[in-house]
Amino acid sequence: MMVNSKTLFSLLVIIGLMTSLAQAESITLSGYVAIENRFFWNDPSYNGQKSGPQVSVVTEPEVRWKDSGSPHQFILAPFLRVDAMDDERSHLDIREGFWRYNKGSWEVLAGINKVFWGVTESRHLVDIINQTDMLEDVDQEEKLGQPMIMVGHSGDIGELQFFLMPFFRERDYPGSKGRLRAPLAISEQTVYQSGAEERHLDFALRFSQYYGDWDLGAYYFRGTGREPRLVRDPDSNQLTAYYDVIDQAGLDVQYTREAWLWKLEGIIRKGQGDTFAAMVGGFEYTLYQLFESTSDLGLLVEYNWDGRDKIDAPATSFDNDIFIGARFTLNDSQDTTLLIGAITDVENRSTVASIEAERRIGESFVLKVQARSFMNIDLADPLWSAKNDDFLNINLQYHF
Amino acid sequence: MNPQKHIKKIMTITAASLLFSFISITGANTPAEKGFDVAARSDRSDRGFSDSVVQLKMVMRNKAGKQTQRSLLISTLEVPDETLGDRSLIVFDSPADISGTALLSHVKILDPDDQWLYLPGLKRIKRISSVNKSGPFVGSEFAFEDFTALELKKYTYKYLGEKDLNGIMCDMVERYPRYEYSGYTKQVSWIDQQVFQVRKVDFYDRKGDLLKTLILDDYKSYNSGFWRSHTMKMVNHQTGKSTDLLYGDYLFKKGLSKNDFSKSALKRIR
Numbered sequence: 001m002m003v004n005s006k007t008l009f010s011l012l013v014i015i016g017l018m019t020s021l022a023q024a025e026s027i028t029l030s031g032y033v034a035i036e037n038r039f040f041w042n043d044p045s046y047n048g049q050k051s052g053p054q055v056s057v058v059t060e061p062e063v064r065w066k067d068s069g070s071p072h073q074f075i076l077a078p079f080l081r082v083d084a085m086d087d088e089r090s091h092l093d094i095r096e097g098f099w100r101y102n103k104g105s106w107e108v109l110a111g112i113n114k115v116f117w118g119v120t121e122s123r124h125l126v127d128i129i130n131q132t133d134m135l136e137d138v139d140q141e142e143k144l145g146q147p148m149i150m151v152g153h154s155g156d157i158g159e160l161q162f163f164l165m166p167f168f169r170e171r172d173y174p175g176s177k178g179r180l181r182a183p184l185a186i187s188e189q190t191v192y193q194s195g196a197e198e199r200h201l202d203f204a205l206r207f208s209q210y211y212g213d214w215d216l217g218a219y220y221f222r223g224t225g226r227e228p229r230l231v232r233d234p235d236s237n238q239l240t241a242y243y244d245v246i247d248q249a250g251l252d253v254q255y256t257r258e259a260w261l262w263k264l265e266g267i268i269r270k271g272q273g274d275t276f277a278a279m280v281g282g283f284e285y286t287l288y289q290l291f292e293s294t295s296d297l298g299l300l301v302e303y304n305w306d307g308r309d310k311i312d313a314p315a316t317s318f319d320n321d322i323f324i325g326a327r328f329t330l331n332d333s334q335d336t337t338l339l340i341g342a343i344t345d346v347e348n349r350s351t352v353a354s355i356e357a358e359r360r361i362g363e364s365f366v367l368k369v370q371a372r373s374f375m376n377i378d379l380a381d382p383l384w385s386a387k388n389d390d391f392l393n394i395n396l397q398y399h400f
Numbered sequence: 401m402n403p404q405k406h407i408k409k410i411m412t413i414t415a416a417s418l419l420f421s422f423i424s425i426t427g428a429n430t431p432a433e434k435g436f437d438v439a440a441r442s443d444r445s446d447r448g449f450s451d452s453v454v455q456l457k458m459v460m461r462n463k464a465g466k467q468t469q470r471s472l473l474i475s476t477l478e479v480p481d482e483t484l485g486d487r488s489l490i491v492f493d494s495p496a497d498i499s500g501t502a503l504l505s506h507v508k509i510l511d512p513d514d515q516w517l518y519l520p521g522l523k524r525i526k527r528i529s530s531v532n533k534s535g536p537f538v539g540s541e542f543a544f545e546d547f548t549a550l551e552l553k554k555y556t557y558k559y560l561g562e563k564d565l566n567g568i569m570c571d572m573v574e575r576y577p578r579y580e581y582s583g584y585t586k587q588v589s590w591i592d593q594q595v596f597q598v599r600k601v602d603f604y605d606r607k608g609d610l611l612k613t614l615i616l617d618d619y620k621s622y623n624s625g626f627w628r629s630h631t632m633k634m635v636n637h638q639t640g641k642s643t644d645l646l647y648g649d650y651l652f653k654k655g656l657s658k659n660d661f662s663k664s665a666l667k668r669i670r
Contacts, residue, residue, distance in 0.1 A: 030499055064670060073668075102668055105659055116523040141522060154664040210514070210663060215527045258512070258531050288532045296535065333460050333468040333539035335498065363469075366497045399496035 026068070031061035031077075032366075034397040040179050042388040048176040054085040058395075060095065071103040081135070088175030089135045095145045107152040112145035115163075117206070117217060119254040119263040120280045122302045122323035122343055126219070126250035126265045129204065131169040131226050138180055138372075138386070139354075144169045158209030165202040168192075168224045171241065179389045182230060187238040192224065193245045193271075200224050200245065215254045222247050225272065227314040246271035259286045263302070273312025280304045282323070298327035300341065315382040320346045334360045348378035368395040435557030435573045439589075442596040443552040449626045451477045451656040455493075455648040460540050463640035470494060470538060477661050485509055485551050487661035491669055492538075500670045504661065505530075509553050510579050518666040525666050534583025541612060541634045541643040543583055554579050555587075562593070565600060569593045584611070595619070597627045605638075612636050623652055 038054040062077040077096040083089040098111025115129040124140050129148070136142035146169060152161040170190055174181040194200040202223020209216055225248075228241035247270040255262040264281040282302030290297045304318040325341030335358075342353040354372045361367055370393040377387040458470040471494045477487040485507025492501045500520035507513050513530040533545040555575035562571050570590040577584055585608050590600040597619055605611040618630035632645040659665060 030496060032497070100668070107668065114523045116525075118524075119526075152664070154659065154662055159662075159664040208664070210527070215663075254527050256527050256529055259529050261527070261529060286529060286532070288535050294536045296532070331536045331539055333462075335539065360495060360497060363495050364497075397497065399499075 027063060027065045029061065029063050030400060031059065032397040032399045034058045034395055036393065036395040038391050038393045040389060040391050042390055044179065045385065045388045046176075046181070046183055049179055049181070050085055050177050052085060052179075052391075054083065054089075054179075056081050056083045056089070058082075062096070071101050073100045073102070074098070075100070086175045086178035088173070089178055091135055091172065093133070093144050095143075097145065105153055105155050107150070107154075109148070109150040109152075112147050113150070114143050114145060115150075116143075117219070117250070117252060118265055119215070119252050119261075120265050120282065120302055121284070121300055121325065122282075122321075122341070123265075123280045123304055123318050125267055125278060125280050125304075125318075126217070126252050128219075128221050128226060128248060128250065129163060129165070131171055133172070135172050135174060158207055161204075161206045161208075163202075163204040163206075165204070165223060166199065168198040168200060168202065168243070170198070170243075171226070171228055179391065180386050182239055183385050184232065184237060184239045186230070187233060187236060187240045189240060190228075191240055191242045193243065194224060198224070213256050215256070217250075217252045219250050220248070221250070225269075225314070227316075229272070229312075229314045244271050259288065260284075269308075269313075272314065273309030276307040276309065276313065278304075278306035278308065278316075278318070280318070284327075294331045296327075296329045296331065298329070300325035300327065304343070317345070317350070317352075317382045318343075322346060336360075345378070345381060348381055350377045350381040350383055351375040352383065364399050366397045366399065368397070369393070370395070431559040432557060434559035435575070438559060438571045438573050438591055438596075439555070439557050439575065440552055442591050442598060445596045446626060447478075447480070449478050449623075450653045451475070452626075452628075453651045453654055453656075454628075457646045458538075458540055459644040459646065461642045461644075468539075470498075470540075475656060475660070477656055477658070482551070482553055483509060485513070485548075487658070488548070489661055489665075489669070490547075502666055502669050504663065504666055505548050506661070507548050507551060509551055512580070513548055516663055516666060518669065520670065523667065525663060531581045533579070533581045541636045541639075541641055542645075545577075545579075545582055545584075546614075546634075560588070563590070565590050565592075568599060570599060595621070595627055597629070610637055622650055626650075626652060 036056040036058055038052055040051045044051060058081045060077065060079045062075065065074040075096050075098055079093045079095045081089065081091055094112050096113055098109050098113050101108045116127055118124050118126045130143035130146045132140045133142040133144050146165060147167045149164045150161060152159060173186045176185060192198065192200070200223060204219055204221040206217060206219035223245065224243050225246040228243050230239040231242055233240050248267055250265070250267045252265045261284040263283065264279065266277065266279040268275065268277050280302055282300065284298050284300045286296055286298040288296050300323065302323040304321040304323065306316050306319045308316060321343050323341060323343040325339065328338040330336040337358050339356045342351055344351040352372060352374055355370065357369045359367055371391065373390040374383055374387050377383050453473065453475045455471065455473050458472065460468050470492065473491045473493060475489045479486050487507065488505045490503045492498045502518040504516045505513050515528050515530045517526045517528050519526065534543050537544050537547060555577055558574040560572040560574055562569060570592050573589050573591060575587050575589060583606060584603050585606060586604045588602040589598050591598050599616055601614040602610060603612040613635050615633045616629035619627050620630060621627050628647065628650050630647040633642065635642045
């Protein structure tokens with residue numbers, strides 16, 4: 001898609017939203033516009049890749065409609081990035097665009113939505129409803145909107161949610177000029193195991209509840225797996241994305257006791273080679289009001305293990321890794337936070353270290369600074385292609 | 401909960417309310433009993449409010465007088481049983497970048513509260529530790545416990561006497577936190593003798609030094625009997641910082657239920 005048509009479309013969307021805002025009281029508009037600059041300080045690994053500065057403009061407006069007392073609600077939240085260096089990274093997505101009906105203990109939702117499941121910090125293992133937006137970051141926290149119909153019921157015994165997902169969202173990848181990409185181009189041709197291709201009807205059923213200090217979630221998913229296998233096509237010398245139909249059961253548990261949060265996520269997946277299990281578990285311990293200040297220091301340790309097949313399943317770098325991190329929260333009026341962490345492969349010592357800092361400036365601006373470094377990356381590790389892609393990202397957001 | 405302990409608790413409470421009904425406050429013997437009775441009369445003047453919703457503005461000032469503001473919406477569900485705590489939901493409206501961030505608390509009496517934080521950007525619900533009672537609430541001079549530890553039985557009491565506060569005759573009651581992790585050794589509260597509302601609280605830190613003073617002003621009565629302060633000023637004597645809470649009009653009995661204060665409701669607050 002061309003940047004210009006995207007920009008035009010987004011402007012139309014925003015103007016449309018603003019106009020409707022002016023007309024009704026029960027409609028609220030919020031969101032942000034940001035300018036972002038990403039620098040890569042090492043020489044690139046592959047031909048055509050650039051070092052930046054990679055300048056982007058990002059916006060994520062959100063319009064919400066709800067009349068007080070009405071069980072109906074509408075939300076529209078588009079997302080747009082326009083990237084000056086890599087055309088493929090410019091993208092428009094509807095993160096949310098749905099109608100929701102909520103009465104008593106029942107909830108029905110139809111449209112595009114984001115759903116987050118899980119408790120751990122180093123990997124979002126059980127989170128499966130939405131496709132990861134790989135153009136945004138490698139941390140798997142940015143997600144594409146997922147079309148769905150959801151019916152939920154919450155009561156004293158817990159919450160039960162049923163999801164029907166009629167349309168699959170493909171994963172997008174940076175273009176040839178972009179960093180943090182695979183060595184070869186990803187083919188436009190996507191292959192699905194299901195004959196229905198992206199129209200395979202996926203479903204998920206999830207139960208969640210808390211019992212005293214225990215928070216628990218469990219689900220079953222059947223549908224097109226969100227992670228593709230990237231297979232080299234010898235004719236075109238490109239990578240083809242293969243999406244398999246999988247069955248996955250997942251569990252997430254958190255035990256909260258005094259200043260300790262004990263966390264565990266686990267999955268069992270069938271459909272990509274041998275049936276396998278994967279887990280991530282650990283703790284977050286917080287030292288509140290460190291040295292009699294108003295700041296808190298959280299210490300995080302998590303262990304990742306993944307038993308998947310090396311050939312028949314999508315590659316993962318979380319096969320046997322330890323994450324260690326520290327989270328500083330200043331508890332000031334500007335909500336300053338700092339997160340430092342590193343994840344290391346126990347066998348091959350490949351390490352990704354990162355720093356994320358955030359602070360509000362004045363009432364409406366937020367400055368986010370993020371740095372990632374890929375250290376000691378082993379040839380056999382899926383992170384090999386990113387070994388020279390250390391970066392510093394500076395993001396200034398204006399919130400409205 | 402141990403059922404025997406529970407029954408014992410119910411009996412104690414029944415006995416306490418019987419005592420309260422038949423014996424006037426002056427009939428209480430010890431300063432502890434009288435302190436409890438004064439606090440209980442104040443607490444119980446609020447019984448039957450069912451639920452409330454209020455918008456408020458938080459104005460924070462540093463030592464140099466520089467101001468920052470937040471606005472938030474607080475919903476509260478009354479749990480009539482005094483052995484259980486109320487439920488509250490705080491939703492931030494501004495600054496814009498934290499709009500939609502929410503904190504849900506299921507308050508307990510002596511056990512740690514159950515608390516969840518909702519982060520709308522990630523759509524993530526996080527169970528958080530509630531031992532951080534004395535930490536600053538979103539950068540203000542109010543601590544978490546200043547919001548959540550308003551339950552009668554979270555304290556023991558001592559009656560100090562009566563004193564005039566700006567022309568209002570007040571009972572002075574000292575209260576001592578019974579729950580763990582409080583940042584206070586004691587609080588001295590001033591409760592007026594006419595409508596039994598708290599007018600002023602002095603907070604003493606873990607070393608026993610005066611830390612903060614809270615002045616509660618602009619009381620208004622709703623539904624003929626539910627008194628609410630609309631201006632609360634907290635001054636930290638040790639840092640020179642202060643925070644004002646400026647409340648809008650309260651809405652009562654909106655028919656909110658447990659469902660509106662459940663973990664799953666966090667996903668639907670905006």
